[in-house]
Amino acid sequence: MGDSPAEQHKHEDAEDVVELILRDHRTMEDLFREMRSVDADREAALHRLADLLIAHAEAEEAEVYPVLRRYRQVDEEDVEHSVEEHTEGNEALLALLEAGAPGGEDWDEKLEALVQAVNHHLDEEERSLINDTRENVGSGRRAELGRAFARARRDQLASAPGRLENVRRIVKEAAGPSGS
Numbered sequence: 077m078g079d080s081p082a083e084q085h086k087h088e089d090a091e092d093v094v095e096l097i098l099r100d101h102r103t104m105e106d107l108f109r110e111m112r113s114v115d116a117d118r119e120a121a122l123h124r125l126a127d128l129l130i131a132h133a134e135a136e137e138a139e140v141y142p143v144l145r146r147y148r149q150v151d152e153e154d155v156e157h158s159v160e161e162h163t164e165g166n167e168a169l170l171a172l173l174e175a176g177a178p179g180g181e182d183w184d185e186k187l188e189a190l191v192q193a194v195n196h197h198l199d200e201e202e203r204s205l206i207n208d209t210r211e212n213v214g215s216g217r218r219a220e221l222g223r224a225f226a227r228a229r230r231d232q233l234a235s236a237p238g239r240l241e242n243v244r245r246i247v248k249e250a251a252g253p254s255g256s
């Protein structure tokens with residue numbers, strides 16, 4: 077698939093963190109549609125989704141959420157809840173990566189669990205944190221945040237973050253030292 081040159085150009089130009097985040101959310105939805113299609117290369121779509129899901133969430137947590145926490149108008153609990161939802165998404169991704177070949181019964185079931193977890197998060201994030209950003213963060217700061225987000229996301233993507241061992245590590249670390 078891949079972006080057309082015009083789309084790529086647009087992507088590089090866009091700096092507003094809200095726009096960049098929403099663009100990734102729509103790409104995730106497109107990839108879910110592909111993963112559900114028996115005509116598509118579902119394995120390839122899964123690997124693209126895995127890389128994007130991890131890179132996106134890690135970049136949000138590294139560069140966007142810490143800044144939002146400092147805004148009085150942003151509910152600290154919304155930020156914390158979003159981080160928890162990233163963990164739920166990562167756990168569902170890990171289960172799918174471990175579910176064997178695409179199209180099997182287990183795979184389909186784990187795919188639907190992942191789609192549900194991630195769609196729920198995208199929806200909630202857009203209604204809470206993204207709207208808070210629109211309302212409270214000025215365009216200059218949003219561009220600055222967008223550049224930081226894009227840089228962190230790019231660095232993540234360069235390391236193929238959706239690899240099984242890396243997803244395992246992230247899930248394990250989120251469980252904490254006392255976690256299983």
Ligand SMILES: [Fe+2]
Nearest residue numbers: 097132136201
């Ligand atoms: Fe997001």
Ligand SMILES: [Fe+2]
Nearest residue numbers: 133136158201
């Ligand atoms: Fe998120």
